[in-house]
Amino acid sequence: SQQGEEDPQALSIQEGENATMNCSYKTSINNLQWYRQNSGRGLVHLILIRSNEREKHSGRLRVTLDTSKKSSSLLITASRAADTASYFCATDMGNRLAFGKGNQVVVIP
Amino acid sequence: GAVVSQHPSWVICKSGTSVKIECRSLDFQATTMFWYRQFPKQSLMLMATSNEGSKATYEQGVEKDKFLINHASLTLSTLTVTSAHPEDSSFYICSAHNRATSSYEQYFGPGTRLTVT
Numbered sequence: 001s002q003q004g005e006e007d008p009q010a011l012s013i014q015e016g017e018n019a020t021m022n023c024s025y026k027t028s029i030n031n032l033q034w035y036r037q038n039s040g041r042g043l044v045h046l047i048l049i050r051s052n053e054r055e056k057h058s059g060r061l062r063v064t065l066d067t068s069k070k071s072s073s074l075l076i077t078a079s080r081a082a083d084t085a086s087y088f089c090a091t092d093m094g095n096r097l098a099f100g101k102g103n104q105v106v107v108i109p
Numbered sequence: 110g111a112v113v114s115q116h117p118s119w120v121i122c123k124s125g126t127s128v129k130i131e132c133r134s135l136d137f138q139a140t141t142m143f144w145y146r147q148f149p150k151q152s153l154m155l156m157a158t159s160n161e162g163s164k165a166t167y168e169q170g171v172e173k174d175k176f177l178i179n180h181a182s183l184t185l186s187t188l189t190v191t192s193a194h195p196e197d198s199s200f201y202i203c204s205a206h207n208r209a210t211s212s213y214e215q216y217f218g219p220g221t222r223l224t225v226t
Contacts, residue, residue, distance in 0.1 A: 031213050042115075042202055042219040043153075088152060092213050096143070097204075099153045 012106045019076040021103040023089035024069075030092045032065055034074050037086045037102075046074075046087075081109045112136055113205050115218035122193055122225055130188045130221045132203030138183035139205035143215060144176075147200040159186050193225040 013019050025032070031050045035043040049056045049065045049072065056063045062075040076083055084107045090097040112135040122128050132142055141160050145153040157173075159165040159180035167173045175197075177189040186205075190197055200222050204215040 033214070035217075040200070040220070040222070042113075043204075043217040045214055045216070048213060096155055096158060097215060098155070099145075101152045104150075 009101060010104045010106075012108065013079055015079060015081055015107050015109050017079055019079050019083070019105050019107070021074045021087055021089075021105070022071060023073070023100050024071045025089075025091045025098075025100075026070065027091075027093065029067075030094055032063075032072050033090045033092060033097070034061075034063060034072075035088045035090060035099075037088065039085075043088070076105075079105075079107045081107050083107045111214075111216045113139075113203065113216045113218040115201075115203055115221050117221060118219060119222040120224070122223070124194055124225055125192055127189055127191045128193055128223060130190075130201055130203075130223075132186045132188070132205070132218050134184045134205040134207075134216070137205070137207050137216075139186070139207055140183065141206045142180055142186040143204045143206070144178060144186075144188050145202045145204070147202060147220075149200075153202060156188075190223065193223070195225045198223055198225045 031048050033048045034046045037043050047058045047061055047063050049063050060077045065072045086102045086104050088102045089100045114133045116131045143158050144156045146156050147153050155168050156171045157165045157167045157178050159178050161180050161183050165178035180186040200220050202220045204217045206215045
């Protein structure tokens with residue numbers, strides 16, 4: 001089954017605006033992680049939120065987790081052109097990560 | 110710290126030949142390595158999980174005889190695509206996980222782009 005389905009899949013914003021992405025999943029998880037991927041490159045780990053946490057911050061990133069709704073959101077504040085990338089959520093089910101479809105974010109300078 | 114490298118970064122091969130991709134953890138011991146496949150504009154699909162010194166566990170639908178995985182040491186795993194065909198063209202990404210650190214994170218390599226002509 002498909003875990004971690006992000007919505008929306010494509011987002012185009014002006015530099016300085018905030019970008020919000022959502023992710024839903026279907027089964028119980030240990031934690032949920034967000035990754036960034038620049039075109040044709042590997043993944044960069046952004047932030048991890050454990051199943052018993054509700055919100056976490058890291059710099060300009062804010063992640064929320066609602067285990068009752070099985071959903072998470074990633075907020076990038078004050079976006080920059082360098083934030084242009086694909087963003088994936090991944091659910092950790094103990095022995096593997098299941099990746100969502102990904103959000104393509106384009107930040108226009 | 111926690112750097113994972115892949116070699117080669119890109120490779121072009123002829124149909125019917127085999128290609129080996131290496132994944133190395135440079136500054137930590139990777140008790141578990143994962144191999145993913147990613148098609149353009151799509152998500153990562155887990156192909157197999159390999160634990161050092163044991164046979165890889167393949168995901169459903171992944172041919173173990175076609176995608177040979179070896180994890181002979183704590184810092185190196187290899188993926189060999191045997192008898193490659195054009196439909197095997199894809200972006201292959203490995204990641205490494207060190208359970209000894211109790212970290213849930215996986216550290217990803219930069220990926221290998223395979224083109225089969």
